[in-house]
Amino acid sequence: MTPLRVVSGSANPALAAAVAERLDADALGVVLERFPDGEIRPIVGHVSGQDVYVVQPTAPPVNDNFVELLLLLDACRRSRAARVTAVVPYLGYSRQDRRTVSGQALGLRVVVEAIAGAGAERLVVIDPHTPALESVSPIPVETLTAVPLLAERVSPVRGGDTVIVAPDAGAATLAERYAAITGHSVALVRKYRENESSVSAIALLGDVRHRPAVIVDDMICTGATIEAAVGMLLHHAADIVVAASHGPLAGAAHLHRLDVRRVLVTDTVAHAAVAPPFEVCSVAPLLAEAIARMHEDLPLHDLFAPARMGPRSA
Known part of the structure; x- marks a missing residue:
């Protein structure tokens, strides 16, 4: 089977490490170089031929973390990873799923198209702000819930x-x-x-x-x-x-x-x-279970539909 690799961005390395530990895998750290003008250049380690999961929520500062995510995805693709999945537990720009006045951008669509264009073959999110996410995404979206x-x-x-x-x-x-x-x-x-x-x-x-x-x-x-x-x-x-x-x-x-x-x-x-x-x-157990199943190409449907805990109150 293709080796599994968790790549940790700088937005939430503790979460990536917790996920990797549950998967009995190493969280591959990233060297994040910064130019004097603020431009970043992330460098990933060896991922050639591996099934890679890039863990990088686009939390505040949203734009910085989003650009880092795109560069990490591209770096993994150019390093000849067998498959690249973007694990973005918190997806910024999810509120921009429709235009409310003339002149606005459809931010959500721009973001997911950029993620796909950077090299992600799948996207994993948790409780996105909009149910319309997959309808505007050019790649499959696995929506988990906390x-x-x-x-x-x-x-x-x-x-x-x-x-x-x-x-x-x-x-x-x-x-x-x-x-x-x-x-x-x-x-x-x-x-x-x-x-x-x-x-x-x-x-x-x-x-x-x-x-x-x-x-x-x-x-x-x-x-x-x-x-x-x-x-x-x-x-x-x-x-x-x-x-x-x-x-x-x-x-x-x-x-x-x-x-x-x-x-x-x-x-x-x-x-x-x-x-x-x-x-x-922590959502680490949820993400780890989802990644383990995706790595083995197993279904995730029972992660989406939890059983009832008790009778409904009147």
Whole structure:
């Protein structure tokens, strides 16, 4: 069988190392040279004839990490790797899946076409912001989910009749996925976004009175949506926990001041240090299992559809 090789970019080497350890493989480090003007030149080791998985989330600084990903993919291709897969747990530009006004670019399509053009034959992501990802990608996309991992950590929340809360309409489907696993009911916060950093909650649909609440979203960036949802729930819920697949946390320091017991994110984005209420759940086991199956050309479908944990609440 073709040897398996994990290549680690600089965006999240700890995650790449954890994945490689679970695969009983070495994480091939990269020499990252920098020119005085900021230009980078990554150099990979021996990957000729190997099945290569480049682990490089495009987390902040998004553009720097994205360019590094492209150069790593090209370097592996030019080093005659047998097959190159881009493992991008957090995919930047996923929010730019459609144009809302004239003159905008379709950023998501540009990004995935660039990844394919740089040499990736497959793309692996975790809980992308848009379900339209594969429809605009010229290469196959394996979409994994961190929802079962997070659902296990938040359910039950101090017992009681927990309710899963979508902080906006866009997270409603995600909330239903949590509910299908945990057996809890769902509530929805309606919001109004004034700009990228200012959000107002205008209505709460569902019964959360005196019940533990779990606010779920695919990502926390500025934290404005979460803050608005927490503000809406404070006078109703008995306890509040937040769970999100990705935590770029750009400007979200104010979440430390919110009256929530826990904020769970994964390590799709590297976190140098976290303090309560933040907690980090690792997706290394999920990625390692997916890579092991892809290496052996086995199906991944049962990684996408977790079994229910219990009966659905009334």
